[in-house]
Amino acid sequence: MRDLLKFITCGSVDDGKSTLIGHLLYDSKLIYADQARALELDSKVGSRGGAIDYSLLLDGLTAEREQGITIDVAYRYFTTERRSFIVADTPGHEEYTRNMAVGASFADLAVILVDASKGLLPQTRRHARICALVGIRSFVFAVNKMDLVGYSEQAFRSIEAQVGDLARELGLEHVALIPVSATEGDNVTTASANTPWYDGLPLLGYLETVDADTGSRGQGFYLPVQRVSRPDHTFRGFQGQVEADQVSVGDELTVLPSGERAHVRSILVAGSPAERAGFGDPVTIQLDREVDVSRGCVLERDAGLKVASSVLATVLWMDDRPLEPGRDFYVLLGTREIPGVLTSILYAIDVNTGGRSKASSLSKNEIAVVQLAFTEPIVVDEFKRHRTMGELILIDRVSNATSACGVVERVDDQDARGGDADSHLRMVLKGHAGITVEFPLAGEGAPGADGDAFTVDEVKDVEHRLVAQGLDAYLYQPGPGSHPAEVVAHLNRAGVTVLLAVSPQARDALPRRSDNLVFRDWQGGGGRDPAAIADYVRRMSAADAAAGQGAAL
Amino acid sequence: MTDRQGQADERPLTHEEEMENIRADIARRPDAERSPHLDALEAESIYIIREVAAQCERPVMLYSIGKDSSVMLHLALKAFYPEKPPFPFLHVNTTWKFHEMIEFRDRVMRRYGLELIEHINREGLAAGINPFDNGSAYTDIMKTQALRQALRQGGFTAAFGGGRRDEEKSRAKERIFSFRNAQQAWDPKNQRPEMWKLYNAHINKGESIRVFPISNWTEKDIWLYIRQENIDIVPLYFAAPRPVVERDGQLIMVDDDRFRFLPGERPQTRSVRFRTLGCYPLTGATESTADTLDAIIDETLAAVESERTTRVIDKDGGSASMERRKLEGYF
Structure with missing residues (x-):
């Protein structure tokens, strides 16, 4: 029995997506006669002056035909002797990126068009990135308009190199490149004599035989x-x-x-x-x-799904209204809908370069890694482990719009002692880690006798300087009978840097090092100057945050 | 099919008899007799139907009596058994449907014990609106406006429809969950993103949703599924000698004595069948001798005319007419 391949066509505006699919259907005699007739009639008033404009077959909405662009995803159905296909033809305009994402979430394979005369454009990279984000693992780059570059192998190879770079950056494993001309029909359904240097299959033959990698459904x-x-x-x-x-x-x-x-x-x-x-x-x-x-x-x-009230997710913001952290939504994940808050934007991802940057808000069509917190623990998992438990949308509570879609990157571990929020997240939010710096106090009755020892006032001075600089610092001097190791662990996990002032008597009661305690020797820098010590502590805390190994991780 | 028609007496069935009819009619074929492709389509549709039942306050399933509706009804029975579909079925009756359609509708609803709401635009009927005199106004008043009345009067927040994306260009772009504003109009430029199978069914007061659970089925899939599942369909789909007149290149069946002949027109008996069913004066027949499902499927596979060609209303207003009617609230 024939199987079904669901694929998407995408790429920048004017790269010829609708024309390619129209040609594919037309050549393969896959369209019904009356649609072909309507196409020919439409073409007479169309842009190619009497020649058949294949894109008219697909651009179904009046607004689209008038503007000559595709604004929404169109689904087409065709069958060859080898396979049934559903193709989602998606808009190239940046404005309509969210409609492209809709098509991508439906597909198992992406055909990404590249204009041979222009190379990879930002929108091409954006589309590839979104396809990868929503879970597509098999890609075909159709290098189109080869007729406009004289079927030059060199032009094709240079785009091949660009695609190789992009594939490495996005971690794409299954990538093919095919030189085509959608208007002329080269390598669309039949191998072209114009590209003797290309020995692969034409696009249709490739789609008929490719084994699309739909990924693992997950264990259990x-x-x-x-x-x-x-x-x-x-x-x-x-x-x-x-x-x-x-x-x-x-x-x-x-x-x-x-x-x-x-x-x-x-x-x-x-x-x-x-x-x-x-x-x-x-x-x-x-x-x-x-x-x-x-x-x-x-x-x-045996699936090992998680239960958590907070996750890190990569989201595509799709709402006209910009996102600001702190907004609450309904989150739909699996079959669970729950109120939640987008607590913070960790960083935005540049759709073109993949670079990360700080962001205080997100505009439509931007991608970012964000923290989501739910009002109670829900069943969830990472997208790469169990897809369905890692796909989510955010629903605006006033407009009811689907404001964002996203995939779960990390599920925050539950911590029975310390609550649900994750110390790593706090660290990223604050930009510094909660660390512990030990300050040995001088023994009683002999102030200043111990050359390395501090007075409580000196440590207070350091604390005040740090707090004034925006660091969450806290001077903690354990009293008799207290449990300094536990207190310090909690404070660190909460993102607080502890200035642990310890008298010689109390010092013996402290565990020297454990998983939960990161003791710092103040001598590492700063001498006795409170300003220099404060600077040292701040740098150590920031360094831990940067290294992603904050206290208590 | 014999035993289905064998229950034609008017005795009301017991709940147990109705459930037994459902059980028997949805019984799963052995693996070897099922297509994996149809299994996947069936699963997707059942998922969608269940989502609506779970998320929407007051759903209704439009039942137009055609083959797509028959498939959608079959999927709804499968989705909920041993429960009956937890929503009523709505038939917007223009009063010009083929009489065989109405008989079939009543037989099916009785067989399964389903709740049918029949809606007729009474004002339109009183004003004598008919397909012979009123043309596109007829479609607007007796179908589009009638549907809007019915949904408003019933307070329905979600209505299942049997639309398929392969039918027509603007339908190819419609979401599975398609939203209508308080005026029941569609805004094609601002459709809600539909990601994976996460269906956002939130609406504001007065708004409603049209849900198309068989969006991704093609006409061929519909026929193959009807054959695989042995789904009962209106006999008009099978070729038989029927009285027709030829008008503007279409064969129109003379279904009752309200038919208005033009000068010189006389009914001829020809072997015809229908690829779609609607109001008899507006539905063109196809000359055919295909009187079995296999023969219909053979014809469909070889089809060179897509099915809506035989619906006269689509030609009214050029290629954008279907989209325009949807903006106005036509299903």
């Missing part, structure tokens, strides 16, 4: 619950789609987030009883005992 079985079905008191079933692996009657499943366990009593696949269900099946599952399950819960076996 999981099923996000869409809906609980209770037609009467005898039946309580959980409806949803199997997202990975398979499930059989009798399997023991865990209900997340509660962690309760139960066995599968019965399975319906699309309404019919079955012994087992596999990946992609729409199922209704009955469990053998009453457990608390509602929409948004996940049934799993």
